[in-house]
Amino acid sequence: MRKTMGRGAVLAGLGVHLPPGVVTNDMLAEALDTSDEWIRTRTGIRQRHIADPGVGTGDLAVEAGRRALASAGLSTVDAVLLATTTPDQSCPATAPQVADRLGLRGCPAYDVSAACSGFLYLLTTGAALISSGLFETVLLIGADTFSTTLDPTDRTTRALIGDGAGAVVLRAGREGEDGALLGFDLGSDGSQVDLLVVPPRGHFQMRGKQVFTNAVIRMTESVERVLSGLGWSVESVNHLVPHQANARILAAVADQLGLDPARTITNIGDVGNTVAASIPLALAHGVREERLRPGDRVVLTGFGAGLTWGAIALTWPGISITA
Ligand code: UT7
Numbered sequence: 001m002r003k004t005m006g007r008g009a010v011l012a013g014l015g016v017h018l019p020p021g022v023v024t025n026d027m028l029a030e031a032l033d034t035s036d037e038w039i040r041t042r043t044g045i046r047q048r049h050i051a052d053p054g055v056g057t058g059d060l061a062v063e064a065g066r067r068a069l070a071s072a073g074l075s076t077v078d079a080v081l082l083a084t085t086t087p088d089q090s091c092p093a094t095a096p097q098v099a100d101r102l103g104l105r106g107c108p109a110y111d112v113s114a115a116c117s118g119f120l121y122l123l124t125t126g127a128a129l130i131s132s133g134l135f136e137t138v139l140l141i142g143a144d145t146f147s148t149t150l151d152p153t154d155r156t157t158r159a160l161i162g163d164g165a166g167a168v169v170l171r172a173g174r175e176g177e178d179g180a181l182l183g184f185d186l187g188s189d190g191s192q193v194d195l196l197v198v199p200p201r202g203h204f205q206m207r208g209k210q211v212f213t214n215a216v217i218r219m220t221e222s223v224e225r226v227l228s229g230l231g232w233s234v235e236s237v238n239h240l241v242p243h244q245a246n247a248r249i250l251a252a253v254a255d256q257l258g259l260d261p262a263r264t265i266t267n268i269g270d271v272g273n274t275v276a277a278s279i280p281l282a283l284a285h286g287v288r289e290e291r292l293r294p295g296d297r298v299v300l301t302g303f304g305a306g307l308t309w310g311a312i313a314l315t316w317p318g319i320s321i322t323a
Contacts, residue, residue: 008180009127010173011317012137013074015067016166016284017060018271019051025159032155039159044247048162048272051145056088060165061098061143064280068139068167069102071321077169078135080109081126083118083142083276085198085305086149087111098141115196116243116304118142118276119166120186123300123312126170127181141167142276151203160246161204162272166280178294179317183226186310187218196305215249215303220256222311223301230313234259236297239286239316243302244268244278253301265291275304287321294318 024047025036039045051060061082069075080102082095095109114121119142126138143165150157173180195211198204219242227234234257242250247268254261267285274281279300286292294316301311 007131007133008173008175008177009130009170010177010179011168011181011314012171012179012319013068013072013169014167014280014283014287014319014321015064015069015071016164016277016281017063017067018049018164019055019060021050021052022047023050028155028158032153032158034155034159042248043159044268045159045272046269049164050147051163055145057084057086057143057145058088058094058098060145060163061094061141061167062101064143064165064167065098065102065139065141067322068169071319072169072171074137074169076104077107077137077139079107079129079138080104081112081122081138081140083112083114083122083140084144085113085115085118085275086144086146114304114308115306116245116273116275116278117302117306117308117310118304119279120300120302120310120312121308123168123181124184124186124310127184130170130172137169137171139167139169141165142280144275144277146204146275149198149204154203156208157204157206160273162274164271164274164277164281166277166284168280178315179319181312181314183230183313185222185225187222187308189307192307195307212246212249214307215245216252216256218303218307218309219253219301219311222309223257223299226299226311226313232297232313237263237299238296239263239265239292239298241265241279241282241286241298241300243304244271244282245273245303278302284321287319292316
């Protein structure tokens with residue numbers, strides 16, 4: 001599936017926020033039967049940020065949203081969408097409270113739930129709202145406090161997961177300008193829900209090996225569909241920015257695509273798997289490292305519970321972010 005948009009949806013701002021509390025691998029190893037060596041070699045993760053008790057997804061989302069608005073030089077937008085699997089309450093959605101706290105009371109605001117693919121589902125929805133002519137600007141926030149779903153005694157999931165938030169502003173523009181979102185692919189397979197699930201009143205459960213295999217296949221195929229829809233060669237892609245699940249998964253996706261692994265942008269070592277926040281956190285890392293430059297061809301991809309997956313191609317805009 002590839003959708004071309006009539007007028008362009010253009011990336012105009014980016015902001016991220018991590019809760020200050022850091023849990024290193026050594027700290028995990030004090031409480032669980034694990035080690036820094038095991039976690040680093042099997043996942044590439046050195047540490048993760050974990051929100052303090054009482055700090056919710058909405059709190060992280062507000063900070064990231066504020067920074068994305070500042071990055072875009074905007075104080076108002078036409079809609080606020082939040083991708084999260086850990087909303088502050090099961091009803092209502094968290095987005096209206098986030099919008100209110102950002103001084104955006106009155107604008108349409110709702111949540112999108114697609115787990116680790118959430119940011120890609122969110123970007124696709126936001127781009128469609130703009131290209132349809134319905135809105136001129138949207139604030140899109142991916143935020144999760146997924147650590148709250150974990151079994152405290154489960155060394156595997158606790159090694160992987162961190163909390164965080166990342167946000168972008170999209171504005172109406174032209175498909176030919178830097179920052180335009182150009183190609184989209186989304187998919188799902190609900191028959192495999194058991195691979196990654198938080199059962200009612202239970203903890204997050206994961207079949208790690210099957211998730212690993214599926215993640216590599218689904219992300220690779222999704223990227224290939226987007227590239228073929230646009231007529232872009234793998235060699236012409238400057239940066240691959242995948243959902244940060246496991247450094248070995250990211251390496252395997254680059255390998256399957258035939259892409260130089262040095263073109264993958266990730267900071268999984270510092271943040272772990274932050275679910276819906278994962279891709280914007282990697283984008284912010286790419287901006288800080290001055291790797292993402294205006295006009296660069298960028299492909300985002302992700303995979304997660306559902307199962308869900310997706311990929312989006314864009315050119316990078318000239319934007320800056322606050323610390
Ligand atoms: O939204 C979440 C998305 N989830 C993912 O993307 C996870 C995808 N899967 C993975 O990243 C990997 O499968 C894992 C990191 C979860 C596991 O890595 P693996 O290389 O597939 O290890 P494994 O499942 O083959 O486990 C090897 C051993 C097992 O012990 P036994 O059965 O061989 O005695 C595990 O119990 O490693 C053990 N193990 C650990 N040992 C130390 C699992 N977690 C840990 C740990 N520390 N944290």
